[in-house]
Amino acid sequence: MPMNDTNMAHSPRFMRRNLIFPLSAGAAAALMGGGALLGWWLNNESLKSIVSGSNPLKPNIAAGILLCGAALAFLSLTRSSEPAQICSALSGIIVLALGGLTLAEHFFGWNLGIDQWLIQPRANETTQMLRMVPATAICFVLMGIGLVAQSQLVSPRLSLPLAAGLSVMLVFVGALALVGFFLETLFGSRWNLLGMKVSELTAAVGFLLLGSGMLALLLSKHGLVWSLNTLTTAGFVLGIALMVAAAAIAFNHTRRMLETTSSLSQRQEVLQKVQEVLTNTTDLLSHERLYVILGDERFLSEREQTRLQITKDILALRNLTADNSNQQRRLDQLEALIAERIDWEEKIMAARRDQGFAAASEMIGTGPGVRLSDDTFRLIHDMQHEEQALLVQDRKQAEAASLTAFSLLPVGVFLSIGILSLGLSFLNAGLTEQKQTEQALRASEKRYRELFESNPNPMWIYDVETLSFLAVNAAAVRQYGYSQEEFRAMTIKDIRPPEDIPTLINNLSLVTKGLDGTTQWRHRRKDGALLDVEITSHDLMWLGRPASLVLINDITARKRAEDEVRQLNLELEDRVEKRTMQLQAANKELEAFSYSVSHDLRSPLRTVDGFSQAVLEDYGTQLPEEGRRYLQTIRDGAQRMGVLIDDLLTFSRLSRLPLHKQDVDMARLARDSFAELAPEKKGRKIELKIGELPKVHGDPALLKQVWVNLLSNAVKYTRKRETAIIEVGCTRENGSATCFVSDNGAGFDMQYAHKLFGVFQRLHRTDEFEGTGVGLAIVQRVINRHGGRVWAEGTEGKGATFYFTLEGAKQEV
Secondary structure, X not given: OOOOOHHHHOOHHXXXXXOHHHHHHHHHHHHHHHHHHHHHHHOOHHHHHOOOOOOOOOHHHHHHHHHHHHHHHHHOOOOOHHHHHHHHHHHHHHHHHHHHHHHHHHHHOOOOOHHHOOOOOOOOOOHHHHOOOHHHHHHHHHHHHHHHHOOOOOOHHHHHHHHHHHHHHHHHHHHHHHHHXXXXXXXXXXXXXXXXXXXXXXXXXXXXXXXHHHHHHHHHHOOOOOOOOHHHHHHHHHHHHHHHHHHHHHHHHHHHHHHHHHHHHHHHHHHHHHHHHHHHHHHHHHHHHHHHHHOOOHHHHHHHHHHHHHXXXXXXXXXXOOOOHHHHHHHHHHHHHHHHHHHHHHHHHHHHHHHOHHHHHHHHHHOOHHHHHHHHHHHHHHHHHHHHHHHHHHHHHHHHHHHXXXXXXXXXXXXXXXXXXXXXXXXXXHHHHXXXXXXXHHHHHHHHHHHHHHOOOOEEEEEOOOOEEEEEOHHHHHHHOOOHHHHHOOEHHHHOOHHHHHHHXXXXXXXXOOOOOEEEEEEEOOOXXXXXXXXXXXXXXXXXXXXXXXXXXXXXXXXXXHHHHHHHHHHHHHHHHHHHXXXXXXXXXXXXXXXXXXXXXHHHHHHHHHHHHHHHHHHOOOOOHHHHHHHHHHHHHHHHHHHHHHHHHHHHHOOOOOOOOEEEEHHHHHHHHHHOOHHHHOOOOEEEEEOOOOEEEEOHHHHHHHHHHHHHHHHHHOOOOOOEXXXXXXXXXXXXXXXXXXXXXXXXXXXXXXHOOOOOOOOOOOOOOOOOOOHHHHHHHHHHHOOOOEEEEEEOOOEEEEEEEOOOOOOOO
16 A cells, blocks of 8 residues: 555545545445344344345344444544544444453353343344354454544554554455355365354455455555565565465364364264164074073063164164265165064064974074074174274374374464564565665755756746746756746746746646646746747656656757748748749750651751652762762761651650559560560571569560660670670679670770760760660660669670669569
8 A cells, every 4th residue: 555645645635535435335334234233123034144145144243343334434524533533432442342242252151141232032043143253253353443543542653553453454354254255155165274254254245344444544544654665565475375374274184183083983983883783683683592492571571672772773873874875775774684684583483482492493493584694794794894994094084184283383383483583574674775765865865956956957846736936946047037036936827928828727737637748838038038948847746745847948049940941941942843843844845846856857857868869769870979979878867867866855755754664574575675676686696595584563665665775785786796695684682683684795995884874975986886875875764763773894895784773673583
């Protein structure tokens, strides 16, 4: 029951909320006792037991629980402390006397008549039946002392620990009784290890309610604090558990010893009765023989008495061996054999009486008498053997139980001494640790105050209820311009602009709900200047009052800078918007230029090429060789110019065309692209090697243009090789895939590698290798639009390799 905030525990709101349980527990106990008393007065069995299945609550127990519950409920009413103390004292004295006198009746054998002061025993009841058991009487003694401790009769220094300790004992005893009752109900009487019933379930529930209610009352009204640390508490709990376990084991073995002792007495009595049956059966036979020999009728009367005694002994044996099915079966057989034997003897005696000695003697020698006697004696001996075996077994169990019970007595004493010693050691260690903690706390408070005073940022502590300043450091005095005395005469609302105060009050209500944190506010200095601040708060207790520690960070300059950045962002957005409009206009102009190139420039080129061809075809024979060569040069230039314009338009359109991405099989795309180069491969020996290529997500048309350009370059620059070798493949490194096209062609000097992907950039003359210098630029533009990059490696005269990567290329093929 630790309480971190004693001051909060004494607040009216806290007390009202936490007194609900003791008030409810007291009222429930009072209703339980009153209902049981009403049941006794009305002779209603359901009301007597309260809880279905439990024994009736005895009148004295019901009255005691009623008094204790009413006193507890009255003590929980905070507005009547003096009447509550008087009620508590009177109730405590009454139940203390009730429990004490009942214990005296049990221990001294007195009969004081207190068991019938409320209810007179009925015809079928005795005073002992109405008397509470000693365990219940002890519970009333504990509760009575606890209630008396709540009054002015006991000093305040003693009343709190006394009432708390007795309440814990009451809860403990009630809980043990409940556990014993449930174990006995579920598993049988042997599982009730301590034999604690406290008049069964109803009284146990009542005492548990009273004990826990008293503890809750002490916690709420008297600030009960558990000051022992976890280790010490665990040690005491373990000690109590061990003592309870030792007591339970000792009780169980003592009960077993008593049971076996009782069983031994029963076995011996059974053996004695069996022996009596054997003797009487022998006497019965003797009387029959004496009558046959002598014919004296006196033997018949003695024989009748012996027969009656045998019947009584067999009945006694049936009662003594009621729990032994084997013996019961033998008794059935024995009764039948004895009856049959008696019947046969009656016939022999009748023959003696009517026909004389000779006829009776002949019947004895030839009849079933001998067999019946043998079977009877054998059956009696079997019963004796079984009882003797059971007697030996019970003696061993009795010796073991006795030895264990007496062995546990010193063990219990030593265990109690050891537990007390350990408890004192743990308590001493806990107090030492507490003292060291207090010293460390004082040192920490000193360091905290030094840090608070020397902190370069303003800090203060304010009361969360009154909002008044409790402490302010020097930095706050410097920054805000108020003195320490002026701060202490103000509240945190006084440094806020009036328009911010409603927001402040709303924020404080959220803080009480656990929504505290770092927030931004405006503060006002003494000279009226406003500051933008960022505050961080933390709840704490200051001299027993709930307070909040606040750290202030002046962010005025930062806010000004943020405003400037915000303004610059607005200006930048405006400039970007204007620049975007300019770029859009430029794109439109570029599109117009492309249209002009496509239509206006192509027309003159077609005219030049067409008329040059017409001159060559119509007047070629009339022109000299030099003239025809000039015209062919004009045609070649016009056609080359047309190809150049087509490539340039293709390159410019790449930036504007939308990407239509889908899954692309790069290996298939490479094979298809190489197949389209059939005219360029005609008459050549080219060896193409295509390895594993990744699957990518991209525009298939544009990616095909990449493969066409790279493979056509490889075909073109291997023209001078007798056997051209072109290899297409993929390398993997750090989880990414890189495609390449390698050839054994002309190659290039690596110092000019940076020019390869520029528009119109060529590293070979046109008369060596035709081309416009746009193909590799197109490759770079397509790869860049797919989020990849392209580069080349080569050696002049030994070939070149072009590499490219694509964003999101899959490694599987």
